[in-house]
Amino acid sequence: AQSVAQPEDQVNVAEGNPLTVKCTYSVSGNPYLFWYVQYPNRGLQFLLKYITGDNLVKGSYGFEAEFNKSQTSFHLKKPSALVSDSALYFCAVTFPENTGFQKLVFGTGTRLLVSP
């Protein structure tokens, strides 16, 4: 079965330090991978996606993610965290080859807390 794992419920980092939010997936086929961010009582905002091509993907607000096929990972990174980055982050995957359409499978989310 297709699944996404976000092994950390919460990540704490000090402002100005680099941050990493981890995501791994189980796969059969070639996945499309996404990161979304959710602020309290708000919808999901798209950050970035990997479809094909360069394994390092750059997205909104200075975030980037690296697709690693051998490790089936798609970790989200930012060189220097801001307090305003504090939110809930979701990794998602879809397998259009299998489903024929974009049914996103989400991880359980990782709460990022950036301290001043």
Added chain:
Amino acid sequence: NAGVMQNPRHLVRRRGQEARLRCSPMKGHSHVYWYRQLPEEGLKFMVYLQKENIIDESGMPKERFSAEFPKEGPSILRIQQVVRGDSAAYFCASSPADGSSGNTIYFGEGSWLTVV
């Protein structure tokens, strides 16, 4: 370009009542998805619709839940005879095509249903 519009943002219903949640996709988008987020959980796929067609409803509960996307007007997610377990955030999303080329899915702000 307005985003995905959902209303109401918050809805309170007594057990046994009906809840209707509305979603207008982004302009130019003809594909609509509904996801449900239970407290402290990730999003779960419910249904995927195109105009006048339900394409995949594999995530919909077998009873009490229905969805439509008419030729004119918004998509509607309808929950009949609500129970407390239906309390959740319901997110609508849209995309311009079926995702086979990795189109981004954009989410609305969500509708928070509380059943009392």
